[in-house]
Amino acid sequence: MGLTAAKPLGIPMEQNVRLSSKPRNPEKDALISDPSMYRHLMGKLSYLTVTRHDISFVVQALSQFMNELRRSHYTVATRVVRYLKGCLGLRIRLAATQNAQLECFVDADWGTCLDAKRSVTGYVVKFGGSPIS
Structure with a gap:
């Protein structure tokens, strides 16, 4: 570059x-x-x-x-x-905890795209408090 x-x-x-x-x-x-x-x-x-x-x-x-x-x-x-x-x-660092809980968070912003007026979404998936996706 x-x-x-x-x-x-x-x-x-x-x-x-x-x-x-x-x-x-x-x-x-x-x-x-x-x-x-x-x-x-x-x-x-x-x-x-x-x-x-x-x-x-x-x-x-x-x-x-x-x-x-x-x-x-x-x-x-x-x-x-x-x-x-x-x-x-x-x-990404996976924490060494006993917590084997899977958490998901999602957010959406409706109509953000200036050209197509489509929504933009985002998400994060955590396993044991560490992000995996």
Whole structure:
């Protein structure tokens, strides 16, 4: 990605960022003609979400723009890479407890998607207090 000298970040996505295929300022947020590098990066990030649940929401949001890629989408994707660079030591840790309870939490935000007016959902599954999905 060419980001070896980039400064690491503490969060994967800025607060209140609204990604859309129809930008407010099309001149500043132009379409990118060759989205192949973005698609390759999104494949890698999608694979990482199996063990890095902290980037799941951002990767899901960015995956919606594979066909109409804009500069803002690519900027957010590189921000995720910079975030991962800053937290290489994070991992899923299974606690050694006697608690073998399975817990599930689900949340939905109805109509969040600006383009399709669809809802966005998220979930976390915990086993013994440790996230597994």
